[in-house]
Amino acid sequence: ETGVTQSPTHLIKTRGQQVTLRCSSQSGHNTVSWYQQALGQGPQFIFQYYREEENGRGNFPPRFSGLQFPNYSSELNVNALELDDSALYLCASSYTGLANTGELFFGEGSRLTVL
Amino acid sequence: AQTVTQSQPEMSVQEAETVTLSCTYDTSESDYYLFWYKQPPSRQMILVIRQEAYKQQNATENRFSVNFQKAAKSFSLKISDSQLGDAAMYFCAPPSKGAQKLVFGQGTRLTINP
Numbered sequence: 001e002t003g004v005t006q007s008p009t010h011l012i013k014t015r016g017q018q019v020t021l022r023c024s025s026q027s028g029h030n031t032v033s034w035y036q037q038a039l040g041q042g043p044q045f046i047f048q049y050y051r052e053e054e055n056g057r058g059n060f061p062p063r064f065s066g067l068q069f070p071n072y073s074s075e076l077n078v079n080a081l082e083l084d085d086s087a088l089y090l091c092a093s094s095y096t097g098l099a100n101t102g103e104l105f106f107g108e109g110s111r112l113t114v115l
Numbered sequence: 116a117q118t119v120t121q122s123q124p125e126m127s128v129q130e131a132e133t134v135t136l137s138c139t140y141d142t143s144e145s146d147y148y149l150f151w152y153k154q155p156p157s158r159q160m161i162l163v164i165r166q167e168a169y170k171q172q173n174a175t176e177n178r179f180s181v182n183f184q185k186a187a188k189s190f191s192l193k194i195s196d197s198q199l200g201d202a203a204m205y206f207c208a209p210p211s212k213g214a215q216k217l218v219f220g221q222g223t224r225l226t227i228n229p
Contacts, residue, residue, distance in 0.1 A: 058216075
């Protein structure tokens with residue numbers, strides 16, 4: 001069983017640039033959620049994708065956007081990067097359906113630094 | 116907005132002893148599950164234990180158990196016989212407004228002293 005994988009693991013951008021982070025969900029999962037974890041803080045929910053559509057969004061501006069592909073992998077895009085966007089971005093996959101346990105399976109994250 | 120409070124930013128315990136991490140929340144949701152997740156220094160978060168919100172019986176998973184006080188909206192994690200590998204950040208996540216859209220607390224950093 002393949003776990004959740006994220007890429008890249010680390011990246012550095014400058015203010016105003018755009019970034020795309022990628023996530024491959026665990027085998028058998030159909031839902032992907034993205035979280036932002038600032039240093040020393042708990043993860044904050046950005047949004048969730050199910051059946052290739054956004055299925056809930058946290059308190060993040062529209063410059064945070066995402067996609068889910070037919071194979072359930074996902075991308076997180078952030079436009080017009082700001083210094084406060086520096087954080088660890090976590091992808092979590094899960095199964096939505098009758099056998100739903102609510103558990104999220106996390107990747108190791110992408111560490112974004114904005115200079 | 117939901118608020119999750121982990122009142123102990125850091126805790127330290129001797130190896131083999133017992134430690135309890137606290138968590139309170141203010142969500143009105145009564146369905147779904149409550150979770151404790153662990154984030155070791157390698158960063159990947161993993162599930163420690165899950166409590167079904169509609170069950171009165173507290174969940175137990177080997178050395179880990181919870182004390183779920185539904186009326187008080189309290190959900191603490193007890194780790195018995197602490198081991199060096201338990202050292203990590205621990206995050207609680209109470210029932211959320213939507214399945215799998217978890218709201219996490221600020222975390223408790225647990226140190227295990229040999």
